[in-house]
Structure formats: C-alpha cells, structure tokens
C-alpha cells in the first residue's frame with residue numbers, strides 16, 4: 001500500500017491537490033449573520049469611461065451581484081469628494097496626476113479630479129444589482145483629508161463609523177471586493193483587521209490600478225496583517 005505521504009507527493013506532482021488556503025480547504029464558505037460583503041467604490045468613475053478608470057473595472061459586476069445574494073449583510077462604499085478636493089492634482093500648483101505630495105497626515109498620491117459629490121462620475125454603476133444593501137458609506141468628503149478606507153480616513157484617526165455599525169449588527173468577518181484592489185480595497189481590509197474583524201479580499205471580484213508596483217505591495221501588506229486572499233468561487237453562492 002502506498003504510504004499517505006507518498007500518495008500526497010505523487011498527487012501534488014500530478015496537480016491533484018487543491019491549492020486552496022488551509023482555512024478554505026474544507027469547502028466553500030457559507031456566509032452567515034456574522035459576515036458582511038463590503039463592495040468598495042464600484043462607481044462610474046473607476047470603470048472604463050470614468051475619470052479614474054481601473055482596467056477591467058466593469059468586469060467584476062456580475063461576480064459581485066452573484067456574491068451579494070449569498071450574504072445577509074451587504075454594505076457599499078462611494079468615494080465622494082468635494083470639488084477641489086485635496087487628493088486632486090488640480091488642487092496643487094505644478095502637480096500632475098499620479099505624482100505625490102506630503103500632507104500633514106503623510107504622503108498623498110494625487111489623482112485626476114474624480115467622484116465629485118452628486119456627479120454622474122460618482123454614481124454607483126448601473127449594472128450593480130444589490131437590492132439587499134443596507135448601508136452606503138460615503139468617504140473622502142472632508143476637503144483636506146482623503147479616505148481610501150471604508151473605516152478610517154487617511155489621517156488615521158477620523159472614523160467613518162463603519163466598525164461600530166458592523167459590531168452593533170453582530171458582524172465579525174468582512175469580505176471585501178471592488179475597486180481598486182491596491183488602494184481602497186486594501187486599505188479597507190487592513191483597517192478591518194485593525195478594528196478587530198476577520199478580513200478577506202475576494203481577488204477576482206476586485207481589480208487593481210498597480211501604480212509603481214502598488215498591487216504586489218498591497219497583497220504583501222495584507223498577507224502580513226492576516227487578510228485572506230480568496231476567490232469568488234470560495235464562497236457558496
């Protein structure tokens with residue numbers, strides 16, 4: 001009889017062993033009342049045709065619509081800036097989009113003007129079908145502070161109230177998807193961990209910008225912080 005170890009080695013060589021992470025190897029996650037799907041910034045702005053398009057940003061919509069059916073709790077975020085917001089390159093003389101400036105709270109990447117409050121650019125994508133969504137967190141509406149994260153603004157201390165809201169609803173696990181993986185999705189997942197939640201990013205239901213290696217850096221940082229990297233197929237929907 002082949003020893004178990006030998007079998008595993010042979011099976012691995014033959015590509016028979018599923019490459020799922022240990023926590024998910026037992027089967028698919030079935031979301032319960034303690035889980036929330038957090039859909040980050042799926043707005044006209046961040047898909048092709050918008051002011052700050054993320055490549056293939058629109059392709060995640062069918063996945064998100066399918067995922068959302070499996071969750072009791074669905075929360076959306078919307079990037080929601082004042083005109084002339086501090087994160088816009090146009091607000092800094094001589095600066096171009098994707099350059100950086102130093103602000104009192106640290107380094108700020110400068111973006112094209114985007115997601116101005118009430119504009120069509122800031123509207124949620126029409127194809128999103130999330131009738132169960134119970135809360136929309138708008139963020140980045142303070143003139144002099146950006147907010148990639150759904151939990152805490154870029155100053156690292158001003159809260160959006162989301163952590164308290166989720167805790168009040170008995171949520172302890174956050175599943176993040178949306179745009180962009182290496183900015184608002186990653187910062188949201190990292191802050192979820194800081195606030196004491198379990199956190200996972202659904203990779204194929206997100207897309208990244210990848211500015212100067214930012215996508216790999218974000219995944220490394222998330223791995224270190226205990227954010228799980230999963231696929232939409234890992235969730236029973």
Ligand SMILES: [Zn+2]
Pocket residue numbers: 079080081087114115140
């Ligand atoms: Zn923004």
